[in-house]
Amino acid sequence: MARIGLVAHDDKKDDLCAWAERHKAKLSQHQLWGTGTTGSRVMAATGMTVSLLKSGPLGGDQQLGAMICEGKLDMLIFFIDPLSAQPHDVDVKALTRLATLYDVPLANNRSTADAVLAFLVDRTDSE
Numbered sequence: 001m002a003r004i005g006l007v008a009h010d011d012k013k014d015d016l017c018a019w020a021e022r023h024k025a026k027l028s029q030h031q032l033w034g035t036g037t038t039g040s041r042v043m044a045a046t047g048m049t050v051s052l053l054k055s056g057p058l059g060g061d062q063q064l065g066a067m068i069c070e071g072k073l074d075m076l077i078f079f080i081d082p083l084s085a086q087p088h089d090v091d092v093k094a095l096t097r098l099a100t101l102y103d104v105p106l107a108n109n110r111s112t113a114d115a116v117l118a119f120l121v122d123r124t125d126s127e
């Protein structure tokens with residue numbers, strides 16, 4: 001069972017909920033973690049259980065970063081809004097930097113998320 005982080009900026013939350021609903025059969029076999037608002041939205045939209053961290057601007061991105069440092073997150077689905085400024089941009093950068101540093105599969109849009117999830121399933125099957 002993999003530990004998967006789910007995060008989306010406000011204008012991307014609908015997209016992430018739709019993506020999670022589409023992949024519910026696979027995702028529900030794993031342990032899901034989400035920043036506060038995103039995780040709540042995914043739970044409401046899909047009925048899956050998501051362990052909630054703080055809201056992103058209040059430290060949730062940093063909590064996910066800490067999980068990565070501690071080897072407690074296997075994949076990060078982070079739908080970033082490239083058209084809006086974020087008040088906590090430094091936290092967003094820190095999180096994506098740590099995912100890169102620790103070689104955690106990171107998806108910033110739907111197509112990549114599809115690929116990353118397929119990769120995870122393949123990897124789990126071959127173990």
Ligand SMILES: O=C(CO)COP(=O)(O)O
Pocket residue numbers: 007008009010034035036037038039054055056057060061092
């Ligand atoms: O801001 C976020 C990611 O940078 C997401 O936080 P929320 O899920 O609490 O909106």
